Amino acid sequence: MSLRGSVVVVAGAGGGAGAAVVHRLALAGATVVMANRTLDSLAELTSEVAAAGGTAHPYAVDLVDEAATAAWAASVVSEFGRVDGLVHLVGGWRGGKGITETDLADWDWLSDLLVRTVQHTSRGFHDALRASPNGRFVLVSAAAASHPTAKNASYAAAKAAAEAWTLAVADSFSGSAAAATIIVVKALVTPAMRAAKPEATFTGYTDVADLAEAIVSRWAKPADKVNGERAWMTE
Ligand SMILES: NC(=O)c1ccc[n+]([C@@H]2O[C@H](COP(=O)([O-])OP(=O)(O)OC[C@H]3O[C@@H](n4cnc5c(N)ncnc54)[C@H](OP(=O)(O)O)[C@@H]3O)[C@@H](O)[C@H]2O)c1
Secondary structure (H helix, E strand, C coil): CCCCCCEEEEECCCCCCHHHHHHHHHHCCCEEEEEECCCHHHHHHHHHHHHCCCEEEEEECCCCCHHHHHHHHHHHHHHHCCCCEEEECCCCCCCCCCCCCCCHHHHHHHHHHHHHHHHHHHHHHHHHHHHCCCCEEEEEEEHHHCCCCHHHHHHHHHHHHHHHHHHHHHHHHCCCCCEEEEEEECEEECHHHHHHCCCCCCCCEEEHHHHHHHHHHCCCCCHHHHCCCEEECCC
16 A cells, blocks of 8 residues: 555654654655644654655644644644645543443543544544545544443443544545544553563453554545444454
8 A cells, every 4th residue: 555645644653653654654655744732752754764764853732732743733734735634643541430420520530532633633533534546534542442341431432432523524524535433442462562571461442553454445435335343353
């Protein structure tokens, strides 16, 4: 799959899945635009991608801030002249104790992190993605969105809302060459997690390398096949 000439934005690139996804996109030939709350977690990744012959540009943006995200997205479109992909990797988790015991402050935090960042980034890049000959917006969701539990209510509700928003973007993309699509995992495992617990099997987890491969493969399929799709990477 070649993404040569394409510009792909990775939101939340400094997190657990970020390095694998950014490296894979750069290997496919994409110019990667990375956003994270701070630049600290992107410095090493930027030089690693460059050393491997790829290109990844780091940006510090608070994606919960609507105005800051809109201004940054406009500047990216203006600077790079196009955007062919938006991969949303902003994550975070807070559990609860049950429906009545749950602290709704956690819901506020989760909905900002997991829903508002999806809304802000997909709005910021919507027109550029829709204008691209092969635009893709990829949300990484959680199995919990479809199988919510009482102790995980706020997290599950936030991921379900992010999915619904993504499906609405898919509706907006219908009839164009762009697609908005969802990949569902139960949990992710990184090389660092494996190194820290070499004896663990991480059953049911999706390796970030496999997630990266699945994300890049969204460009290999026709837009109308992946638009509005929920692809499960769970057993
Ligand atoms: N990890 C799992 O087991 C799992 C399970 C199901 C679904 N998922 C989904 O998979 C995706 C990737 O997960 P992940 O584990 O790689 O996520 P993660 O490690 O939690 O990474 C999130 C990244 O987003 C950044 N971020 C947080 N708030 C931000 C903001 N306001 N503006 C800009 N950047 C911000 C974080 O930066 P800071 O570190 O500076 O805050 C961090 O680098 C997420 O959508 C997640 O919901 C993950």
